[in-house]
Amino acid sequence: MHACLLHRQVCLGLLLLLLGWIACWQPAAASLTTSVDQSRYSLTDHTQFWHSDAPLTLNELLERDPSFIQAQHKSDLNFGYTSDEVWLRTQVENPTARSQRWIVEFEYPFLDRVTLYVMREHYNEQKVSGSAVPKEQRELAHRQAVFPLSLAPGETVTLYARVNAAGSKMLNYNLLSEQAFYQQNDRHNFWLATYFGILLGLGLYNLLLFFGLKERVFLYYSLFTLGFTVAILTFNGIGTLMFWSALGENTSRLVAIGFIFASTMGTFFAQSFLETEKFTPRWHRLLSYFRVYCLLALVATVLLPIQPALRLMDVTGFMAALTILICGIYCITQRVPSARIFVLAWSLFLVGACVFALRNLGILPANFITLHGIQIGSAMEMLLLSFALAARFNKLKRQKERAQNEMLMTLKRQEAVLEQKVADRTKALERLATRDMLTGLLNRKGLTDCAEKALQRAQHIGQPVALFMLDLDRFKPINDQYGHEAGDFVLQQVARRIEHLARAHDRCARFGGDEFILLIEGVDDVTVLNDIRQRLNAAIREPIKLPCGELVSIDVSIGLSISQGDHDCLKNLVCEADEKMYDVKASRADRAIRYYSAKP
Structure with missing residues (x-):
C-alpha cells in the first residue's frame, strides 16, 4: 500500500513538473529582457504570430484568445502573398532601475498598414504607420514602419502588431536604441541617396543625349530608368514619404505600374540597343509580341485588385528579364556588337529581379540580400549599361565626325569643281569677249x-x-x-x-x-x-x-x-x-x- 501511494505521488509530481515547465516555457520563449549594454535586438525569436482571415480589433483578439505560434527563424515571419491579417505578439521587459527608450523597426518597408498596440499594466497605447498611411498620421515620419517605445524601470509590456499588406508580408522586426536607430538610418539614407542619385543622373544624362543625338536608344533607357525608379522609390518607402503619401491604398499599385512600365521600356531598349531588327529579325518580332503582353499587363494592373496586380508584376518582371537575357545571349552567338556587356548587365538585373520576385512569393528566405537584391543588381546593371551606352555615344560621335568630314570633303570637292567650272566659264566668256567667233583670232x-x-x-x-x-x-x-x-x-x-x-x-x-x-x-x-x-x-x-x-x-x-x-x-x-x-x-x-x- 505504501509502495502504491509512493508511485502515485511520483507520477503526480512528474506531471506537475511537466505542466509547470510547459507553462513556464511558453512565456519565456516570447519574452525579451532588455539591457542598457545592448543597442539592438532581433524580436523574431521572441515573437509569436497568428493569422486572421477577418479583420479584428485588439479587444476582439483578446476575447477570442487564439493560439499564437512561436517563431523560430526569420523565415517563419516571411508569409509571402496572403490576404490574411497577421498578428504578432512579443513581450518586452525592462529589468533595470532606469527608464529606457527604444525604437520598434519593421525591416520590410513595403507594408501597407502596421498598427502597434502597447499593453501596459494600467493603460494601452495604439500607434499606426505603414506605406499606405499618410505621412502626417504616422507615428514617426519614416520610410519604414517604426514606433517609439518607452519602458519604465522594471516594466514589462506586451506588444501586439496587426499587419495589413496587399503585397508580400515579410514581418521581421527589431528593437533598437534611439542612438543605434538614427545611426543606422543615416547609413541607409546615404546608400539610398547614392543609389537613387545614380538612377536619376543616368536617366537625365541619357535623356539629354537623346535630345542631342536624336537616337531612340537613349530615350528608351531613360524611360526604363524612370519606371524602375518610381517603383523602387515607392517600394523603399521614400516615394510615399516625400512625394505621394496621399495615394493611400494605391501606393502598392504604383509599384506594380512602375515595374511593368519598366519591363515594357526594357523591350524597346533591348531592340534598339541590340539592333534586333537588323541582326535578329525573329527576336525583334518576339520582343514586339512580348511588349504587347506587357502593355496589356499594364492595363490590367490598373484595373485588377491590388494583390493580383502585384502578383502579375512579379510574373511579368521575371518573364521580361528572362526573355531579354535569352535574346542577348542569342545576339552574342550572332556576333552582335555590344551584346556581351548587355548580357552581363542584364544577368545582374535578372538575378536581382529573381531574388525580389521569389522572396515576395515566399520561396526564398528574408535577409539583407533578398531584401535589397533588386537594388544591388539594378545598380550594377545600370552602371554597366551606361558604360555600354557611353561606348555607343562615342561610336555615334565618331560616325558623326566621319560623316561631317566626308561631307566637308565632298563640299570641298564640289567647291573645287564649281570653282573650276566658274574659271572655265570665265575663261570661255573672256574668250568670247576677246575672240572672233568665225576665225578664232583676236577681235x-x-x-x-x-x-x-x-x-x-x-x-x-x-x-x-x-x-x-x-x-x-x-x-x-x-x-x-x-x-x-x-x-x-x-x-x-x-x-x-x-x-x-x-x-x-x-x-x-x-x-x-x-x-x-x-x-x-x-x-x-x-x-x-x-x-x-x-x-x-x-x-x-x-x-x-x-x-x-x-x-x-x-x-x-x-x-x-x-x-x-x-x-x-x-x-x-x-x-x-x-x-x-x-x-x-x-x-x-x-x-x-x-x-x-x-x-x-
Missing part, C-alpha cells in the same frame, strides 16, 4: 588689250612693235559667186595660214571684214619684217579648195608700221599700216592699168 578688243601690253613692254625694254595690216583682194567675187558660207570658209583658211606663220608670242587678229592684223614684238630688222611680209603674201595667195570642190585664189595687200617712241599707240600703228596698205593697193592698181593699156 578688236582682244587686239587692243594685247597691243597695250606689248607697247608697255616695248617701252620698258626699248624694242619696237611691228604691226602688219592685211587686206584681202578679190575676196568679194568669191562671196558673190559661191555664197557667204564659202566666203567664211576662205576667211577661216586665211586665218589658219596667218597663225601658222606667226611665232608663239605673236598676236593675230581679225580687224573686221576681210582685214587681218599681225602684231610682232622684238623684231626691229626691216629685212626680217620684209621676209615675213613676203611669206604672208605667198601663203595667202596659195589656192584654197572650197567645200564644193572649186579652187579659188585671192591676193592680199599688206601695210607695215613700226612703233617709234613712248607716244605710240595701237590707233597710230593701225592708221600708219592702213595707209601703207592702201598705198600697196594703189600701186597694184596703177601697174594693172599700165599693163592693160600697153596691150595692142
Whole structure:
C-alpha cells in the first residue's frame, strides 16, 4: 500500500513538473529582457504570430484568445502573398532601475498598414504607420514602419502588431536604441541617396543625349530608368514619404505600374540597343509580341485588385528579364556588337529581379540580400549599361565626325569643281569677249588689250612693235559667186595660214571684214619684217579648195608700221599700216592699168 501511494505521488509530481515547465516555457520563449549594454535586438525569436482571415480589433483578439505560434527563424515571419491579417505578439521587459527608450523597426518597408498596440499594466497605447498611411498620421515620419517605445524601470509590456499588406508580408522586426536607430538610418539614407542619385543622373544624362543625338536608344533607357525608379522609390518607402503619401491604398499599385512600365521600356531598349531588327529579325518580332503582353499587363494592373496586380508584376518582371537575357545571349552567338556587356548587365538585373520576385512569393528566405537584391543588381546593371551606352555615344560621335568630314570633303570637292567650272566659264566668256567667233583670232578688243601690253613692254625694254595690216583682194567675187558660207570658209583658211606663220608670242587678229592684223614684238630688222611680209603674201595667195570642190585664189595687200617712241599707240600703228596698205593697193592698181593699156 505504501509502495502504491509512493508511485502515485511520483507520477503526480512528474506531471506537475511537466505542466509547470510547459507553462513556464511558453512565456519565456516570447519574452525579451532588455539591457542598457545592448543597442539592438532581433524580436523574431521572441515573437509569436497568428493569422486572421477577418479583420479584428485588439479587444476582439483578446476575447477570442487564439493560439499564437512561436517563431523560430526569420523565415517563419516571411508569409509571402496572403490576404490574411497577421498578428504578432512579443513581450518586452525592462529589468533595470532606469527608464529606457527604444525604437520598434519593421525591416520590410513595403507594408501597407502596421498598427502597434502597447499593453501596459494600467493603460494601452495604439500607434499606426505603414506605406499606405499618410505621412502626417504616422507615428514617426519614416520610410519604414517604426514606433517609439518607452519602458519604465522594471516594466514589462506586451506588444501586439496587426499587419495589413496587399503585397508580400515579410514581418521581421527589431528593437533598437534611439542612438543605434538614427545611426543606422543615416547609413541607409546615404546608400539610398547614392543609389537613387545614380538612377536619376543616368536617366537625365541619357535623356539629354537623346535630345542631342536624336537616337531612340537613349530615350528608351531613360524611360526604363524612370519606371524602375518610381517603383523602387515607392517600394523603399521614400516615394510615399516625400512625394505621394496621399495615394493611400494605391501606393502598392504604383509599384506594380512602375515595374511593368519598366519591363515594357526594357523591350524597346533591348531592340534598339541590340539592333534586333537588323541582326535578329525573329527576336525583334518576339520582343514586339512580348511588349504587347506587357502593355496589356499594364492595363490590367490598373484595373485588377491590388494583390493580383502585384502578383502579375512579379510574373511579368521575371518573364521580361528572362526573355531579354535569352535574346542577348542569342545576339552574342550572332556576333552582335555590344551584346556581351548587355548580357552581363542584364544577368545582374535578372538575378536581382529573381531574388525580389521569389522572396515576395515566399520561396526564398528574408535577409539583407533578398531584401535589397533588386537594388544591388539594378545598380550594377545600370552602371554597366551606361558604360555600354557611353561606348555607343562615342561610336555615334565618331560616325558623326566621319560623316561631317566626308561631307566637308565632298563640299570641298564640289567647291573645287564649281570653282573650276566658274574659271572655265570665265575663261570661255573672256574668250568670247576677246575672240572672233568665225576665225578664232583676236577681235578688236582682244587686239587692243594685247597691243597695250606689248607697247608697255616695248617701252620698258626699248624694242619696237611691228604691226602688219592685211587686206584681202578679190575676196568679194568669191562671196558673190559661191555664197557667204564659202566666203567664211576662205576667211577661216586665211586665218589658219596667218597663225601658222606667226611665232608663239605673236598676236593675230581679225580687224573686221576681210582685214587681218599681225602684231610682232622684238623684231626691229626691216629685212626680217620684209621676209615675213613676203611669206604672208605667198601663203595667202596659195589656192584654197572650197567645200564644193572649186579652187579659188585671192591676193592680199599688206601695210607695215613700226612703233617709234613712248607716244605710240595701237590707233597710230593701225592708221600708219592702213595707209601703207592702201598705198600697196594703189600701186597694184596703177601697174594693172599700165599693163592693160600697153596691150595692142
